[in-house]
Amino acid sequence: MNIPIESLPSPIFLMHEEKLVKNLELMRYVQQAAGIKIILAMKGFSMYHTFPLIRQYLPGSTSSSLHEARLGFEEFGGETHVYSPAYREDEFDELLGYANHFSFNSLAQFEKFQQKLFQTKPNAQAGLRINPEYSTVTVDLYNPCIPGSRLGVRAEDLPETLPEGIEFLHSHNLCESDSYALEQTLQNIERLFGRFLPHIKLLNLGGGHLMTREDYDVEHLISTLKNFKAKYPHLQIILEPGSAVAWQTGYLVSTVLDIVHSKGIDVAILDCSISAHMPDVIEMPYKPKIHGATDPVAGKPTYRFGGQTCLAGDFVGDYSFDTPLKIGDKIVFDDMMHYTMVKTTTFNGINLPHMGIWKKEGVYEHLKSFGYQDFKSRL
Ligand SMILES: Cc1ncc(COP(=O)(O)O)c(C=O)c1O
Numbered sequence: 363m364n365i366p367i368e369s370l371p372s373p374i375f376l377m378h379e380e381k382l383v384k385n386l387e388l389m390r391y392v393q394q395a396a397g398i399k400i401i402l403a404m405k406g407f408s409m410y411h412t413f414p415l416i417r418q419y420l421p422g423s424t425s426s427s428l429h430e431a432r433l434g435f436e437e438f439g440g441e442t443h444v445y446s447p448a449y450r451e452d453e454f455d456e457l458l459g460y461a462n463h464f465s466f467n468s469l470a471q472f473e474k475f476q477q478k479l480f481q482t483k484p485n486a487q488a489g490l491r492i493n494p495e496y497s498t499v500t501v502d503l504y505n506p507c508i509p510g511s512r513l514g515v516r517a518e519d520l521p522e523t524l525p526e527g528i529e530f531l532h533s534h535n536l537c538e539s540d541s542y543a544l545e546q547t548l549q550n551i552e553r554l555f556g557r558f559l560p561h562i563k564l565l566n567l568g569g570g571h572l573m574t575r576e577d578y579d580v581e582h583l584i585s586t587l588k589n590f591k592a593k594y595p596h597l598q599i600i601l602e603p604g605s606a607v608a609w610q611t612g613y614l615v616s617t618v619l620d621i622v623h624s625k626g627i628d629v630a631i632l633d634c635s636i637s638a639h640m641p642d643v644i645e646m647p648y649k650p651k652i653h654g655a656t657d658p659v660a661g662k663p664t665y666r667f668g669g670q671t672c673l674a675g676d677f678v679g680d681y682s683f684d685t686p687l688k689i690g691d692k693i694v695f696d697d698m699m700h701y702t703m704v705k706t707t708t709f710n711g712i713n714l715p716h717m718g719i720w721k722k723e724g725v726y727e728h729l730k731s732f733g734y735q736d737f738k739s740r741l
Pocket residue numbers: 403405406445534536537538568569570571602603604605606
């Protein structure tokens with residue numbers, strides 16, 4: 363990794379800028395080759411210190427709340443999109459000051475807010491989130507098409523024509539998915555919502571397009587989008603990935619505080635927490651990669667990693683190393699920039715990790731450290 367992690371504060375979320383640029387270059391290529399727009403879904407990645415860089419490649423951001431919309435407006439600029447399963451009346455006026463593209467989750471929500479929206483912002487775009495009733499996501503927690511989903515309107519619940527003022531449809535049904543899942547999604551959208559496509563201006567295909575993953579078929583993504591556009595040349599297409607922007611762009615670097623032995627298992631206690639700092643590991647669940655470690659190998663020094671909280675389940679699985687670990691060793695969890703960072707908590711009073719960037723020029727930029735006031739102010 364070639365970064366002097368020994369000299370950095372611990373634990374730390376460390377963005378590797380060069381890797382972010384690589385992802386952004388790919389996204390620029392996709393936008394140009396397919397003739398579409400890609401915007402950043404801030405729910406997946408909100409390290410706003412990187413927004414000026416991302417803005418050089420992506421024309422805008424999308425948000426899921428008043429606060430994200432404000433962050434997008436103030437720190438990202440460009441197009442500010444917003445979608446919420448239900449907007450609040452007491453927040454809508456302020457939201458109007460930040461966003462210019464509003465996706466509504468139901469016709470009732472559109473009817474409730476349309477007058478205020480168009481009176482205040484005649485040039486704003488309004489859209490409707492639809493449920494394409496197709497998803498390859500196997501974990502229900504991340505599947506917006508499960509029976510009983512509250513996210514998006516089903517085709518069978520829509521009238522023959524859309525109400526005046528709805529200029530776009532918005533579909534989000536994928537999660538870390540490939541381009542073939544998008545192809546199938548488009549087929550479903552055509553089959554279920556085809557009657558609306560000639561009458562709208564824009565189709566937002568949500569997030570979940572993991573185009574920066576090594577095995578993603580980028581050329582197939584481009585040809586799928588181009589084929590679709592050839593059928594509907596009047597349609598502007600938008601993708602709004604979060605994960606793909608920050609995919610494999612940084613680490614959570616932590617330090618071994620102690621090693622305890624429990625029924626034949628060596629447990630290394632870290633100065634971070636899996637539960638508080640990497641909640642997706644427990645929620646999803648998944649086993650993150652640790653630099654220099656493998657899955658357990660018989661005969662090799664093997665450890666289970668536990669966090670600093672007293673939650674019994676605050677641990678990740680077992681890993682083997684070539685040489686035994688010592689107290690003070692650094693443990694580098696890979697791919698910790700998307701979601702995990704925006705979902706951190708101060709559970710147990712554990713301090714939040716520092717934040718920094720390893721710049722492409724090969725220098726470290728410290729962004730922030732947290733303390734007691736950050737913990738207390740939330741309570
Ligand atoms: C409406 C919407 N758009 C975009 C995204 C970003 O998805 P991803 O980070 O998987 O690309 C999400 C994630 O939940 C979402 O709900």
